[in-house]
Amino acid sequence: MADDEFAAEFRDWLDANLVGEFAEIKGAGGPGSEHEFFPQRLAWERHMAAAGWTCVGWPVEHGGRGASLSQQVRFHEEYAKADAPARVSHLGETLLGPTLIAHGTQEQKDRFLPRIIDVTELWAQGYSEPGAGSDLANVATTARLGEDGKWHLHGQKVWTSLAHLSQWAFVVARSEEGTSRHKGLSFLLVPLDQPGVEIRPIQQLTGTSEFNEVFFDDAVTDAEMIVGERGEGWKVAMTLLEFERGVSTLGQQVGFARELEQITAMARANGSAEVPAVRERITRAWIGLKVIRAHALRTLAERDSSGGNASAAKLLWANWHRDLGELAMKVQGAESLTGPTHTSEGAPNDLRDPENLELAQWQRLFLFTRSDTIYGGSNEIQRNIISERVLGLPREARPS
Template identity: 55%
Template sequence: MVAGGFRTVLNPTQSLEVTVEFGAAPEDEVFRSEVRAWLDAHATADVDRRDWERALGAAGWIGIGWAEGGYGNRTATLTQQVAWAEEYARSVAPARSGHIGENLFAPTLIAHGSDEQKARFLPAVAAGEELWCQGYSEPGAGSDLAGVRTVAVREADGYRVSGQKIWTSLAHEADWCFVLARTEAGSRRHHGLSFLLVPMDQPGRVEVRPIRQMTGTSEFNEVFFDGAHARLEHVVGGEGNGWRVAMSLLGFERGVSTLAQQIGFAQELGRVVRDAVESGAVGDPVVRERLVRQWAELRVMRWNALRTLGNSATEPGAPSVAKLLWGGWHQRLGELAVLVRGAAASVGPAGWSAAAPYELDAAQHLFLFSRADTIYGGSDQVQRTIIAERVLGLPREPKGVES
């Protein structure tokens, strides 16, 4: 358990300041200073994202939290990993393209992969040379992941993968996709699934289509596999064990990165506070109460994340609790962001016309994108079911009769 607390200063004329105080050792502060100095010297918002991943890899900043070294990455303690994530969130560095490979795929491969698979893939991730995406959700199999219909037919030289994945982050940039597919004909639900590593550069066999959202941006994609090839030796955990591997991966999804996410949340809350002061909305006692509530709930999320960090094995419901906390919090912040702006929040930028694209401002984007926060990454209903059944021991939710 990570001990200690943290201090937050709510100042309407400045950004929301977050200071971490959770028992960091002197060497951790030295590490934080090194991180900050390196980011100040190298981070820039307009760098090509793939070049940036290579720069991070060359400096040894990728994979510092992996359970084992020897693949080109430096090692860091848990508190140092937190320091890295927080300093990165505070910097002007671009959003990571290698997040899925570093924080989801690599720990899963370390836990379940063969020595040959680790030697093949981990150095390339650590160097920032190969980017990954996650082939889980499908139309009709999103929150209910056991409903996967993508099939992988075994042949002499490997597998032929056919099916559709959706909401695939970074698929348009990725070199590889780890795909949950059905390798046993006639299997149902959790049975007969395998965790396959599929190269994306297969013209005519892999097609990526960006999904344009109501924000005007395309963070997610559809991916279509039409007989895409996966090699026999690129099945992680063995054929038919895909569900176990896939669930293990989800356990890595909400670790140290949650703390960095909260730095971004604090920055967004700071902007909402400033907008409330500038618009005069802060004079409304109801608005003031909502601002203070958002601030207090952010502190609770912080403490909860620190309390459970590294203890997911003994607290199996911790990831679901964290998702419920931040999903609803961020959605309410989006609502508050447009509320304090008043009518101005519904107006587009000067010179806008229906025939020309335009950029939303920060508050508008926050409001629209956060509508999805309680759905993606496991809906609120799914998280509550996990907590009820696996933590509280309540009777399992009755399932409908399968056709």
């Protein structure tokens, strides 16, 4: 099928299906609003699955459509242009699923892939820890294989997105005693609904709780729930991170473009577009978005073992989106410091009380984008990767 035909088929399906109850959740679940309409967004995604519009880039033999790279780009762009709601199963579809296809056993594929495709099981990512954020090799969570044929996990994960809504987590844990850094890690699939798992939501600046702390206190998973070889989980984890910065970022950029268009319209409406400094920042934002897209299109199909392309892409879009949040505040002026008089439930809107707080759209964007330069690998880590692996500069001094 030609790319234009593929895009037209999906666009027509969206036009015909993003109606009625689903039209009411258009645009829901964006930055700082991940809590919005979750049951409805889950129902929408299952509706997509029933029509064969989930996991379109997966090979046909694994339940996908076998869409080419360019078709996947068009898919994500059409989804964003339709202002469809934020996806709820992206960690399973775009991260774990492709990783299982690459490294999983046939039994693991048979068990998990169909439930990712039909959105009946949701996944969380158990990577970061209090002492191992962007420096993932510092993982301290342990996994020991017991005589009962199960892995026993002890430790803590943090910034675990959607763990409170997920049934499973893919977890990087240290399985080999006496190892350090990249060696001795294993990649495990762990059920979250069990006595040994405690999930504590973390309140964000926006007042919402997308991510969580997850504590493992003798949590268990079956011996066969290891992906790849024992002690070789770093390779599997890095494969997954390659998928994290893949084609779906093109759809993300369509969303960025919509935000910029709305901010530009707001600047024209309130007259701030006539201020030279504001007009210059809007122009720079427009140019920056073009650069991000050009870089993504140029590098998506390249095999880059250094990680330099992915790191450059992360630096480009994270800094751009953070600056966009600041631009939104600049355009609004004094209005950016005030919120609605009352919340949607009718209660007084007390900005000092996170339990009784409602932020406006651009306030949520501004606060959420503070995290863009941290999650998914901080700016410092991305610059280290580029300087050391691409430019060949001396390694930054690290604690012994």
